[in-house]
Amino acid sequence: MLSNLMLLFISILVSSFIFTTHSYNNKCLRHQEILLLQLKDELIFNSSLSTKLVRWNESGECCKWHGVECDASGYVVSLQLDGEAISGGVGDSSSLFRFKYLQKLNLAYNDFGYTHHIPKGIGNLTYLTHLNLSNAGFVGQVPSEISSLTRLASLDISANSLNLEHPNLEMLVQNLTELRELHLDGVNMSSFHERKSQGHIISSHLPNLTTLSMVGCGLYGPLPQSFWQLHSLSILRLDENDLSAVALHDLVSNFPSLATLTLSDCRLKGCIPSTFANLTKLIHVDLSHNSLTGSLPSTFFEGLSNLFHLNLMANIFSGNIPQSLFALPSLLELDLSYNQFNGTFQLDNFRSLPNLTLLDLSGNSLSVDAGNVNSSSYGGLQLKSLSLASCNLSKFPDFIKHLDLKALNLANNQIAGEIPSWVWGTQLDHLDLSLNLLTDMQKPYHIPACLQAIRLESNQLKGELQLSIPVESQLHYIDVANNLLSGELQLHIPFISDVRYLSLSHNNLNGSIPTFLCNATHPSSLDLSGNILSGSIPPCLLANIFALDLSRNNISGNIPDIFPMDCGLNYLDLNNNTLEGKIPKSLEHCKWLEYMNVGNNMMNDTFPCMRTSTLRVLVLHSNGFHGHVRCHISWPNLQILDISSNHFSGSLESINFSSWMAMELPGDEKLRGGP
Template sequence: MVAFLTISFSCLQLRFLMLADNQFSGHIEEFPVVNDLELLDLSNNMIKGPVPSSFQFQNISSLSLFGNLFDGTFHLQKIQSLSKLKRLDLSYNNLSINTTNLSSNFDGFPQLVILNLASCNMYEFPYLGDQSSLLTLDLSNNHIGGDIPSWIWETGRGYLNLSFNLLTGLEKPHFVAIVEYLDLQSNKLLRPVLLFSIITSPNSSDSVIFLGNNQLTGVIPTSICNAFLIRVLDLSFNNLSGSIPSCLINKSFVSEVLNLRGNKISGVIPDQFPSKCSLETFDVSNNNLGGKVPKSLINCKNLEVLNVGNNNLDGRFPCMLPLKLHILVLRSNKFHGDLRCRRSWPNLQILYISSNNFSGNVSLLNFSSLRGIMLQESYTWNAFTGSIPNSLGELTELGSLDLSENKLTGRIPEDITKLFLSILNVSYNYNELT
């Protein structure tokens, strides 16, 4: 196998070598440098050992070693001489990336378009302040701590992933006009400024930004209202506090996915979703939100995932929700009342309404109209009464059913016993339930 690779590299006038998604293993021995090679893709194999020093192809534009077992230390300064390199992907190996000797004076460094260094055992940011062409940057799954440097936002990124690191704050940006406009005088307010400058970069329209699973603190600033459109914004599982800026909602700042899950955000969800709302996923679960599910969510015709679980929301079951819903999570709130709705959700696959104060006869919800439910259905810890409706037996693709901790009576319908359920929990109901 190694011999095959060595022979391939040594072929004269070889320009493109694509060996991705195979089961190549072993080491790659050093070989004479081949300057004609323009593209090398060895991703998703089982090649191990250090990255050969012979990978100094002067005409290389794309080098992808993603998803192998390469180990040792890779000094990022090695690519300095590869002036034509546009794409470098070393993600998900056993490598440790060394970023020393990278500075703003690093002359001749190639102008990259894609740089993926996910899970590369990095502890600090590589300096990329002069990378004006860089559209995709993935530094996720590393050990990078401290502040996100301001130079990261000086040029627009089509895809930015800094998730699963140890980031705690945001450096004061270079955009002096923005600082003066916000009139920020204390260190406590410096962190929100950068979040503002992240998304107000002139080239950030239609971007995808992942900052989840870090340790970011502070509030999401209201100045975000002046930002450009972002397709996906993930700030989940941080320590962000304060309220949800209304501009995130009424200006459709985020066009497809807004994920604020697992923070310390309080207040209410602004009832200002615009008539042309294009959101597909809205997740604010595991926060400290109160109030009601906004009625204006009906404007989000493409909404497929709504997760408001584990908050302090109240009100009745939100019957106005869009018909395209696939996943609806209302669990662990203070919702109350019965489940009487005039509409149905034929595409619904997952429904969680457990640990609320829903009551009334469980048959008021027309289960036969929810034929799409196929994975989970949880009605635990409520106060439903009456018998289990026969219409549940029509959910032929239902995977699990949990009706525990209610006040149900009567018999378990025979049609339910014919379903292929992995879980059936009807415990802690009235004794007549048999």
């Protein structure tokens, strides 16, 4: 009887515990809620860009606040605060480090401005299993406190401005034996010895890694034998390192589980082994910007049925593109540009790749045949980006009209005649038709609001330019240089404009500079050089300009003396005009000015001694500058000074030439031809 009562009591107790646990599941504890609100008050963030922190308040269950997760007992175990425009407020004593049971912390894609260190208080979070501080703008030494987070399974401190010295890499990871994912992209390993031994350090202490990303970490020399023991790797990113001593065969042989392999800009040489097809789990491959040679093996793509992304651009591959490529139904992106592939290529082949969204064959020795240009059968393709620059095209491939492209590049072909109106599409954001034989634009045409860049440079477009940019346009980049455009400039730019680069150089445009060019709402670059424009410089043009080139025109008058206090001007070229007067005093507001050329004008002034430490090029030749050349300002970056053909007098003793350090030859080098 007693035993039955005991069993009943235990049963009631267990039931009560289960009920209690269930009732409080994800119910935020009051002291955790207070900590969350304290953390929000401490953090400095842009409320207009925040989607999580800005919505934290005392109403509602705090475990359901955006970016917050709790365990069954109501303790906060996950804070996902990535992309919250946080710029400060995380010190060593921050409330953040009082969440003692926190397991996952994500502060990626914030903006600490490269002025904040990773706080040492991070070491208090001993329950952490996932820590992501990538792309957040942290600076300085990686704190040793991270090495005490022995439960970490994933660590990402990539894309900051961080150093690993004290602790070094080995000190950092020797206690992190649970790590499965390690991201160190861009972390500076200052010791040459350590940069050579990184592979050994990682394989010795972290044998069970599944993800390793060390882009731009200074890896050097042959990888140690122990590195090939990381057989569990499924993601390997070693871009921008010197792996010239590494053979691709070793990668193929030792990492059978690879799903992602990126080795861009690693100085790789040699051929791709036919055994590459044995990596049957591959999804993403990037071997671009290397010196890989030979033809692609016919068996290269056999077995890679899961491949989504393939980037082989900027190598030295030659021969034909193998037919086995067209048997990859999952392929989304294919970039074979800037190699030495040759022969005639039938675009019909890609109809067997219905999921393809990006295709780039530019810069080879291919002659691309668009097949039956009257066929609408291409309409089933999902292509969004098509680049066929330097592909020996003589006309616009008609199948393009059946696609809904976002980017189209047909530069450097032999396409003649007018630009058909259907080229503009509805979703196009980048269009490059430069270096062809185009003469006109078919009308009517409609520039889609999402278009960001137009490049029509070096064609034979003639007559007046009558581009009408819609008010809602996102157009950033317009280049119509080196054509036969004439008459007055008739480009219609709305008052609220997003244009940031406009080049109409080397045409035959005349008349005055229109004031609608002042409508840009962002610091912009304007190149009108090599025309026959006349009149004066509109003062409004200088209010919001980054680079200005009005050289080789007939522009007269003075340079307006109205450069704003927050001037962002970097490049100014006014040479070969008929400008008069003086160098404006307000130009000293342009603290970032690097290049100034006012040569071949009619200016009458003394030597301009501007307080601009960034200046690299100063050209004053063939004007009426006069007096002594005196300047006590330090120009440490100055590399070119041309004051010839003026009326300067006196000596040059007052010039502090020793401050022009950028003109010095490095080390003990001597000028060519010297003793």
